[in-house]
Amino acid sequence: AQRVTQPEKLLSVFKGAPVELKCNYSYSGSPELFWYVQYSRQRLQLLLRHISRESIKGFTADLNKGETSFHLKKPFAQEEDSAMYYCALRLNSGNTPLVFGKGTRLSVIA
Amino acid sequence: ETGVTQSPTHLIKTRGQQVTLRCSSQSGHNTVSWYQQALGQGPQFIFQYYREEENGRGNFPPRFSGLQFPNYSSELNVNALELDDSALYLCASRAHGGEARGFFGPGTRLTVL
Numbered sequence: 001a002q003r004v005t006q007p008e009k010l011l012s013v014f015k016g017a018p019v020e021l022k023c024n025y026s027y028s029g030s031p032e033l034f035w036y037v038q039y040s041r042q043r044l045q046l047l048l049r050h051i052s053r054e055s056i057k058g059f060t061a062d063l064n065k066g067e068t069s070f071h072l073k074k075p076f077a078q079e080e081d082s083a084m085y086y087c088a089l090r091l092n093s094g095n096t097p098l099v100f101g102k103g104t105r106l107s108v109i110a
Numbered sequence: 111e112t113g114v115t116q117s118p119t120h121l122i123k124t125r126g127q128q129v130t131l132r133c134s135s136q137s138g139h140n141t142v143s144w145y146q147q148a149l150g151q152g153p154q155f156i157f158q159y160y161r162e163e164e165n166g167r168g169n170f171p172p173r174f175s176g177l178q179f180p181n182y183s184s185e186l187n188v189n190a191l192e193l194d195d196s197a198l199y200l201c202a203s204r205a206h207g208g209e210a211r212g213f214f215g216p217g218t219r220l221t222v223l
Binding site for chain 2: 004006009043044045086088096097098099100101102103
């Protein structure tokens with residue numbers, strides 16, 4: 001079965017420090033990987049996806065198939081980055097659902 | 111802000127009761143998925159509907175059932191509520207074969223006493 005692991009429940013960093021939120025997955029095929037974010041009192045929303053190779057709000061994530069990882073990174077954390085972050089995968093076939101990790105709460109300290 | 115809406119926002123029920131949660135999909139989206147998010151957990155897939163038929167189901171018992179209507183709105187029904195059913199219930203809509211991510215609603219917070 002597919003599984004997404006986010007090893008850190010809580011990550012606290014100082015403003016301006018680099019951030020790395022870890023995500024590892026288990027799936028033998030080629031999944032689509034996503035990072036979702038949930039700010040306080042807001043709905044779950046897509047932050048970025050690996051196929052787009054984009055940078056959103058300064059965040060990037062690179063899919064490493066060898067290590068089955070999709071870590072989220074940002075060089076300089078900002079206070080407004082404080083939120084819950086969920087890594088998710090979707091099987092790259094058909095109309096399949098998202099499989100989420102348990103999430104990491106990022107707290108950026110001023 | 112997406113066009114996916116859910117009602118009610120909050121709900122309190124007692125064990126053994128039945129509950130119906132509603133979701134209105136974003137315009138043009140014909141596929142809706144429901145997720146359960148327990149406290150401290152990521153969302154877990156319950157089931158998915160496309161063209162008014164269930165076309166995928168997660169590891170949830172049959173007392174979790176759903177409906178999708180011709181206008182693509184959807185319902186999640188849970189019978190014989192248990193304390194562990196207390197959670198945030200999310201729906202996500204997308205166009206079939208379209209962008210994979212889904213657009214999430216704000217959720218319904220269900221508390222079972």
